Amino acid sequence: MKKDKPKYKQIIDAAIIVIAENGYHQSQVSKIAKQAGVADGTIYLYFKNKEEILVSVFEEKMEIFAHNLKEIIQQEISSSEKLYKMIENHFVVLSSDHHLATVTQLELRQANLALRLRINAVLRNYLVLLDTILKEGIEQGEFDRTIDIRLARQMVFGTIDETTTTWVMNEHKYNLVDLTGKVHRLLLNGVKG
Amino acid sequence: MKKDKPKYKQIIDAAIIVIAENGYHQSQVSKIAKQAGVADGTIYLYFKNKEEILVSVFEEKMEIFAHNLKEIIQQEISSSEKLYKMIENHFVVLSSDHHLATVTQLELRQANLALRLRINAVLRNYLVLLDTILKEGIEQGEFDRTIDIRLARQMVFGTIDETTTTWVMNEHKYNLVDLTGKVHRLLLNGVKG
Amino acid sequence: MKKDKPKYKQIIDAAIIVIAENGYHQSQVSKIAKQAGVADGTIYLYFKNKEEILVSVFEEKMEIFAHNLKEIIQQEISSSEKLYKMIENHFVVLSSDHHLATVTQLELRQANLALRLRINAVLRNYLVLLDTILKEGIEQGEFDRTIDIRLARQMVFGTIDETTTTWVMNEHKYNLVDLTGKVHRLLLNGVKG
Amino acid sequence: MKKDKPKYKQIIDAAIIVIAENGYHQSQVSKIAKQAGVADGTIYLYFKNKEEILVSVFEEKMEIFAHNLKEIIQQEISSSEKLYKMIENHFVVLSSDHHLATVTQLELRQANLALRLRINAVLRNYLVLLDTILKEGIEQGEFDRTIDIRLARQMVFGTIDETTTTWVMNEHKYNLVDLTGKVHRLLLNGVKG
DNA sequence: TATGAATGAGTCTTCATTCAT
DNA sequence: CATGAATGAAGACTCATTCAT
Numbered sequence: 001m002k003k004d005k006p007k008y009k010q011i012i013d014a015a016i017i018v019i020a021e022n023g024y025h026q027s028q029v030s031k032i033a034k035q036a037g038v039a040d041g042t043i044y045l046y047f048k049n050k051e052e053i054l055v056s057v058f059e060e061k062m063e064i065f066a067h068n069l070k071e072i073i074q075q076e077i078s079s080s081e082k083l084y085k086m087i088e089n090h091f092v093v094l095s096s097d098h099h100l101a102t103v104t105q106l107e108l109r110q111a112n113l114a115l116r117l118r119i120n121a122v123l124r125n126y127l128v129l130l131d132t133i134l135k136e137g138i139e140q141g142e143f144d145r146t147i148d149i150r151l152a153r154q155m156v157f158g159t160i161d162e163t164t165t166t167w168v169m170n171e172h173k174y175n176l177v178d179l180t181g182k183v184h185r186l187l188l189n190g191v192k193g
Numbered sequence: 194m195k196k197d198k199p200k201y202k203q204i205i206d207a208a209i210i211v212i213a214e215n216g217y218h219q220s221q222v223s224k225i226a227k228q229a230g231v232a233d234g235t236i237y238l239y240f241k242n243k244e245e246i247l248v249s250v251f252e253e254k255m256e257i258f259a260h261n262l263k264e265i266i267q268q269e270i271s272s273s274e275k276l277y278k279m280i281e282n283h284f285v286v287l288s289s290d291h292h293l294a295t296v297t298q299l300e301l302r303q304a305n306l307a308l309r310l311r312i313n314a315v316l317r318n319y320l321v322l323l324d325t326i327l328k329e330g331i332e333q334g335e336f337d338r339t340i341d342i343r344l345a346r347q348m349v350f351g352t353i354d355e356t357t358t359t360w361v362m363n364e365h366k367y368n369l370v371d372l373t374g375k376v377h378r379l380l381l382n383g384v385k386g
Numbered sequence: 387m388k389k390d391k392p393k394y395k396q397i398i399d400a401a402i403i404v405i406a407e408n409g410y411h412q413s414q415v416s417k418i419a420k421q422a423g424v425a426d427g428t429i430y431l432y433f434k435n436k437e438e439i440l441v442s443v444f445e446e447k448m449e450i451f452a453h454n455l456k457e458i459i460q461q462e463i464s465s466s467e468k469l470y471k472m473i474e475n476h477f478v479v480l481s482s483d484h485h486l487a488t489v490t491q492l493e494l495r496q497a498n499l500a501l502r503l504r505i506n507a508v509l510r511n512y513l514v515l516l517d518t519i520l521k522e523g524i525e526q527g528e529f530d531r532t533i534d535i536r537l538a539r540q541m542v543f544g545t546i547d548e549t550t551t552t553w554v555m556n557e558h559k560y561n562l563v564d565l566t567g568k569v570h571r572l573l574l575n576g577v578k579g
Numbered sequence: 580m581k582k583d584k585p586k587y588k589q590i591i592d593a594a595i596i597v598i599a600e601n602g603y604h605q606s607q608v609s610k611i612a613k614q615a616g617v618a619d620g621t622i623y624l625y626f627k628n629k630e631e632i633l634v635s636v637f638e639e640k641m642e643i644f645a646h647n648l649k650e651i652i653q654q655e656i657s658s659s660e661k662l663y664k665m666i667e668n669h670f671v672v673l674s675s676d677h678h679l680a681t682v683t684q685l686e687l688r689q690a691n692l693a694l695r696l697r698i699n700a701v702l703r704n705y706l707v708l709l710d711t712i713l714k715e716g717i718e719q720g721e722f723d724r725t726i727d728i729r730l731a732r733q734m735v736f737g738t739i740d741e742t743t744t745t746w747v748m749n750e751h752k753y754n755l756v757d758l759t760g761k762v763h764r765l766l767l768n769g770v771k772g
Numbered sequence: 773t774a775t776g777a778a779t780g781a782g783t784c785t786t787c788a789t790t791c792a793t
Numbered sequence: 794c795a796t797g798a799a800t801g802a803a804g805a806c807t808c809a810t811t812c813a814t
Binding site: 617619 | 777778779780781
Binding site: 221237243 | 784
């Protein structure tokens with residue numbers, strides 16, 4: 001399995017650093033190769049093309065979010081608390097890796113449509129988990145049963161995303177995790193009805 | 194004033210069509226000129242460079258949103274109703290021009306960082322008006338006075354934006370304006386506390 | 387006669403200023419028109435095309451050199467003295483108009499070959515006069531009768547030109563006219579044999 | 580070292596041919612690449628940009644002049660003879676490569692000021708060597724000790740340059756090397772005083 | 773596996789010149 | 794005579810990808 005070889009991770013990590021430091025459009029394959037300490041051609045032994053590197057960056061990192069979220073869902077806590085922990089997890093992960101935050105919130109959005117559609121496909125797994133929280137909350141009577149799940153999901157994700165992007169654009173000047181409580185309350189109000 | 198000359202608007206409109214139909218990265222200046230029915234060089238009598246065309250597209254169209262929103266704010270209706278009309282306005286304007294919707298929600302986001310920062314500056318005017326509604330709602334006791342205005346604004350805009358983008362990505366398959374009520378209720382719950 | 391109309395001279399003078407201040411490749415017709423205080427199109431009422439402006443600049447100014455040189459030739463002085471006065475004239479004229487000096491010594495040389503050939507044709511009239519001095523000097527026994535006139539002319543002009551260009555490149559830091567005596571002696575030695 | 584790779588010289592030689600045959604302003608990079616038998620992009624593996632090709636052309640070829648001149652200086656011959664050999668060398672090298680002669684005497688002079696300043700810097704090394712001959716001649720009593728070295732240098736170089744340019748402009752119709760004796764005598768007279 | 777030299781397609785912008793007014 | 798808005802051709806350079814070693 002290619003993914004298990006050390007150079008695979010090496011290249012993924014190099015890509016994040018290069019993109020964060022140089023911007024999406026200034027992140028040539030040769031720069032990523034140099035940062036990873038391999039030859040340009042070597043990249044193509046692990047990734048079919050450049051797009052594949054970028055999708056993989058997203059897949060690998062999004063897995064962390066999804067993995068954490070799965071654990072959260074399985075905990076025996078209220079849906080409101082799950083929502084809280086989900087927001088917190090999102091903020092904590094991105095706060096702890098500024099490079100990653102810059103890449104996902106700013107740089108990767110400059111990708112062409114084809115790439116962004118693929119990134120969205122990866123994102124979907126995450127959003128499905130969010131749906132699970134929302135559905136559970138409705139079933140258990142915690143959330144308003146008349147809300148539209150899809151819209152609620154878009155509100156939750158849209159708000160978290162907008163909040164994070166604003167934080168990145170403000171150059172991480174304030175503490176993102178500290179906003180968890182307030183964001184949670186706003187969103188909770190939304191879904192509680 | 195260059196902006197009042199017919200060719201200025203002609204080029205702006207051509208740019209929207211070309212970008213919507215060909216994608217951001219396939220929208221060469223020569224294509225826009227052809228669509229506008231002018232020579233390539235004529236473009237540069239009205240715009241300093243390509244970036245300036247794209248920023249102007251955004252400015253001109255965002256002005257419509259802002260203009261409508263200003264009128265809404267001045268009406269003698271509740272803040273909740275203003276929020277409703279704002280969402281409705283957003284959805285109506287983009288529903289009535291699918292090309293524009295594609296350009297603002299998908300294509301322009303592929304712009305480089307410099308351009309996106311300029312687009313954000315334009316957007317700010319719109320968000321300031323949104324703040325006005327929120328502040329008024331709080332003052333009048335309609336909205337929870339403990340909410341954080343900035344976060345509330347990010348929630349409202351993030352939700353509207355995410356909703357619209359999802360609609361565009363689903364190729365306008367369903368009616369966006371019909372979602373107004375539900376989105377309004379979700380957001381109202383959020384700010385009502 | 388077009389040349390007698392005020393705008394003709396106006397455009398010539400504007401061209402010298404614009405070229406001296408902006409460089410040959412940054413001297414667009416529109417810039418010259420602006421400096422001359424006329425519309426772009428007006429230029430073409432007085433000059434067939436851009437090349438014609440530049441050739442005319444050279445013609446008009448070279449006429450001054452030639453005119454002065456003709457007067458010098460007619461004076462009843464030795465050939466050596468004529469040579470002296472010719473060098474002096476060259477240095478005086480260019481010293482008194484730094485813009486013109488920059489244009490003839492540096493900027494106009496960047497012209498394409500076609501234009502430079504035409505400039506050379508203008509220059510020839512001047513060189514013919516120089517030949518007259520040399521021939522006279524030989525006939526009168528002042529200069530060595532075995533020298534090759536053409537080569538001697540190239541030495542005299544090449545030296546004057548090289549001296550002037552060096553002075554311009556050194557940003558007119560020293561006094562060019564002061565070099566007349568030394569240059570004259572060098573060249574006189576050369577032709578005296 | 581890039582300069583030692585065969586393609587480096589290949590491109591330099593191609594540039595001389597293309598410029599001589601098409602003129603400075605009609606020497607596109609793609610034409611040079613084609614002549615060199617490499618892809619356009621390959622040019623940029625060896626030269627930073629187009630200007631760098633042109634400066635390198637000058638550097639590489641001027642090195643031949645300088646190299647020969649150094650050997651001449653070291654010979655145990657009179658300064659007058661050194662001056663003779665210097666002129667001869669100049670004429671021989673350019674006579675043996677008409678393309679190179681056209682490029683240095685006509686085409687490269689159309690370069691913009693920035694490039695010409697860089698070319699002049701290269702030329703300076705050559706002129707310094709000429710100064711050496713002149714100084715030595717003065718010290719040994721061969722040349723007039725009252726001449727101004729700088730002016731003498733400008734006379735020698737200006738004359739050689741003007742002679743060569745005239746020869747090129749006359750399309751190499753006569754034999755340039757044959758002029759060596761006459762030019763030498765003229766210049767020698769000049770510096771002998 | 774790994775290398776890295778070579779490839780070649782693709783585009784924004786300038787500016788001399790024209791011509792309807 | 795004078796204007797100035799409109800025209801449209803033309804070229805340097807980048808970078809993802811390949812393939813001989």
